[in-house]
Amino acid sequence: MMLENMLIIEEEKMEIFIQGLRNEVEIIIKMEQKMIIGLITYNGKYRNGKKIGMWVQCLRQNGYQSFQEIGEKQVSQIQWIILKWLQNWYMEYIDGIGWYDERGSKHGKWVELDENSARESQITYQGEYNNGQKVGLWNLYWSDLIKNKN
Template sequence: MIPLDSQLPKIGTKDLEVKKWDQFNVKLVQTTIQIIFTEDNYIKYVQDGVILRMEQVIDTQKEPELLTNMEQIKHFQQQGKYGNNKKKIGKWITSWQGTVLNKIGGYYEDGLKQGLWNQIIKNFWSLAQVYESGEYFNDFKRGKWKFIYKNQIIGGGSYNEQGQRNGKWIELSEGFYNYSQITYKGEYKNGKKVGNWDIFWQKDFGDKLYQQIGGGSYDNQVDGDSIKIGKWTEFCDDFHSYLFGSKQVTYNGEYKNGKKIGIWMEIDRNIEVKEIQYDN
């Protein structure tokens, strides 16, 4: 989910890039749909003239969030009550494909998330049914949060009073799913990655041990985001062990000021090694 850009017109149509599962190429791919904002405060998700989803914005003072995963657009729903001021109140629950997800949800006070919440992750879909659990205070995450996958804690860390990740963390890759269980382990300082970060991967064949497949270091920029520096080993975007078409490619090389430089080695863990030249 992404917040609705406050620059967008309240009425009109906008293209939106969303992700959908491409089973032939075994990866999530981008596709374009249209978002229509109506005069009566409805948001319509449309593709090729077909309405995929339509929802009404009740609290017009708070920017709604747009769904950017095709399965979420079709199958994700939240139910609860609004107060007289049109803000969410009380307990809200979550359903997927028409079935209520037990123990998933939490409480609102005057439109703000408060207290203990269990919620789906941003990139939740049928092959990535991961939840996150922790505490909200006035709509900001605080304290310890954890990622839960197949009833097991597989990561997490802590948020500071400003709602920023802080201290030791194990976070999930953006494309985490059943056949690409990749996690990152390292440290945050006031919302920025610092020092060494390691990349781990686990095959989903009953093996509970994660093996390290990469990593590198971040430089904490004072007036900007953290940037990658020095030697790094990274994985390809569609790294997976899906059935018989597994793809397990990593890249070894160097970063300077957040940019790849010099010669990088493309390593297929099952086949061959290639060289890739980057200009500064």
């Protein structure tokens, strides 16, 4: 089924929903990607196959949440697995947060997690994008989560 012909209504809090019109598709999405180390969640909007507006990406360790797969959809070259939340959602680590312009390019202020940093010692970068390119100085922040736990 093509996305243009589809309308999935949000039935529960924290579930994906897709709105389709004839020539314009806007997907408001909460996407989970299963990984060995945990679950990566993306929250944001697509319009005509491009990311727009504010997006939040977070990483969570396995074991805190269970999900039920309710379907799969093909968007561009990406296969999205649509999952339904079975318990209350619990976000543990932010992976990235920022804005996409109408062309789907990163734009404005962003916070990104270093992909190579350990879970307990997160390194984040804060700076700006212009037309999908990093510009200016980027600040590096380090957080030792082991020290901060009670």
